[in-house]
Amino acid sequence: MNLASDWLPQRNQTMRFRRVSYQYTKFCKITQEIAIQAKYCRSSFLQKRWNHIIKAQDAREIQVPLPHGIIAGKEWGSEEGYPILCLHGLADNCDSFAPLAPLLSExxxxxAVDAFGHGLTTHVPPGSPMNYWEKVIYIKRVVDHFKLKTFSIIGHSMGGSTGFLFASLYPDLVDRLLTLDIIKPVTVPLAWHTQDITEAIDLHLEMERKSQDPKNQKSYTQEQLVNRYVEAMGGTIYPEAVRVLMKRGSKASGSGFVFSHDPRMMLPSIMRFGIEEQRQIIKGIRCHLKIVKAKQGPLYEPVKYLEEFKAIYQRQCASYEYDESVDGTHHFHMHHPERVAPIINEYFSRL
Structure with missing residues (x-):
């Protein structure tokens, strides 16, 4: 018997088994490392993809510098996403969009900014005239500050009016405009101008004098402010919505609180223009436009002017839609955000 010849095949077989076993073990380790790396890369990708989302409930405060203070506001959604400016109505503030915010596409x-004379935005210094065009100028300051090349606008009431003017004056900047319960910038008939402006000047000077008298410095509880606001709006806004607005729409004064918006904003504007001026300005509007009108919302102006401007939008805008299907009063975006948010989301999904 040749022991060497019998042993050699067994040895070779053992060596082959060891090599295969080693290679298999090495393969398993490499596979495991690849799996770990893939998991890490996937985790890193997702982290990079979602870490830039600011949830609506965590909306962060923003500030845009002014020569005499700041424009205040809030920001949420994707930090890398397409920008949409949210402009609120008269006597409101950027929290007007708080009920809608969680329902909007991330x-x-x-x-969202506190407009000229509203919320936490610094008031115009005492003695300075309240300029109607400052509403547009303030938005241009925001646009320049954030270096926005193109963007869209959601505007409620006064914010929608400002959106119309801005989109007309800067047609290359605004891609889409969606207005809530406003059909056109509100104007004053030319026949009223002389008398109204005279009265406005006198009212501004009278308020200036009264504001310097300590006897006129009244303050209220938060609930009293809520009730006063509801009453001023003719009961068309719910107390729950006003309480949301009062978070930044009120400020401490004496032993209580007062509204934070500039009281001069409630006076007739000294600088106004009529329907003919608006016809000229609106010639510049070119963006996509959608108007969402509350069924029970006010019209503000004669129907003939509203229909005239609808026809202008139809001719000039890249696209034009008018929606009067939503039940609600003027603040329907706060009272029933679940009715309004789907319309907004669908409209901007086309971007």
């Missing part, structure tokens, strides 16, 4: 970057 793919966009929402920038």
């Amino acid at each position: 793919k966009f970057r929402y920038i």
